[in-house]
Amino acid sequence: MFHRVFAHFRHSPSSFGRNVLSRSIGGGPVTERGGARRNYLQKATAGRQFSSTGAQQPPKETFDAFRAREEQKEQEFAKQQQQQTSTETGAAGNAEFSSSSSSSSSSEHTDSTDPEVERTKEMILDAALLFVRSHGWSKEAIANGAEAVNYPSVSHGLFPRGGIELVHHFYKQCNLKLIEHLKQETAELDKVPNPSDFARRAIEYRLRLLEPYLKHWPQALGLMTLPPNAPHSLANLLTLVDDICYYAGDRAVDFNWYTRRVGLACIYKTTELYMLQDSSPGFERTWKFLERRMEEASMVHEFLVKSEGATHQLQNAVGSAFTTARNILGLNFDRR
Template sequence: MKILAASLKYVYDLGWSQQAISAGAESIGYPGIIHGLFPNRGADLVHYFYLTCNKELNKILEEQALAVEQSPTKKKKTLELQVRDAVETRLRMVIPYKKTWPQALALMALPPNVPLSLANLLTLVDDICYYAGDKSVDMNWYTRRIVLAGIYKTTELYMLQDNSEDHRKTWNFLERRIKDATQVHTILTTTSDMALPDLNRATETASAVFVTARNILGLNWNR
């Protein structure tokens, strides 16, 4: 992992590539040929970056949740605002690599890399929802996470084309998508007449999907 960490600074010029890994290895005293330890080449580097950013966000959200618990009189953010801030925080981690990020997205869209890419995304949105207070496993639990995954990806793509100062247009876009999703969710949950057996099967499927995602990444499911 030290090699991949050292390789990130070379992504700016060399992209998410075997060459970046070789340069990173050499910068900390390893022979460049050691890139052979990473058979998926650039995809391994993208996965490392994504996993590292997810862990960093998880740490931030955990610290924020703990601070709220320790200050019960402090005004708490709404769920929507917590989600918005978390998504913005996570996307800001991509901004330094924005120039080469389309290459990273293309790599992770290749069939062999899709399971890891999807697992990273599902784990990300589950962590955001969990620390925003959405912990009960029901149909709404599932729906919110899938919708949030869509919001994250569309905002990520919007950001790549955004040249506004501090990506202000991106954060406005994100806020609008969350408001739209909240309105749609309210309509669906107040008009749904789904039969209970179907609801039970749906929630079981939801749990299986997110457990599988964490298993792929080698993470514990401790919800």
């Protein structure tokens, strides 16, 4: 009896569980406990994929996937913050740079047109010429020139291009001295009797102005031939020969006007180079060289005038060169 009761008690919970499982999953009677448990778990898992309203819910992500997603979000946020900071910093920097550039540009423009600043620069460069013999055409000479007229040595910052500005200043001063000399030579003349000889003497006078600085003049020539300095240097040369031809009486704008100036520029430069190597007393050989070149130029000029084919082409090319030279130096006015 006890055996039956025990057996009944032992099997009753199992039977009760099977009945409950059968009712919960809506299936028929289950004979095997393992199969019932699998069916229950499968349908229970499927049941959790639906909400109370019947809408399908996404499956739960694993912890690793969640951590990876959060780390990615943090990285993206940090990247956005960095980009925003860089943008703000760049905008502020650009605004500051634009402001400083504008003020600097305005300052430079003011300095370049301020008569007082120009007078100060002229004074410093004039004094700096006294130091060319010891320092060459350099910023050191300009700094010493500034100190000589009671300005600080850092005033050479007014000349950002360095020694070439001192060279151009000297060239300009020599050209102005030449103009004054030619004015005196022609003051009482209605017409120059011998234009070729007049031009020769003008070139000699102009080259003699180089004598105090002849030792350092090769350095000046080197600076003038550098690409950034060449346009201004060529403009100085062309205006030099233009002034000589003008006071020699060559004022007609024709083929003769152009050939004289081109030929005279070549003669001046070749004589200048010859002078650097001349050790004769008073540069005697240099002036003989100049005289021979002037005689040859006269013969070449006569040949070119008779050659009508080259007239218009050379006239257009050389004419534009002299116009450009005047524009570079700002000489679109009659300074004579």
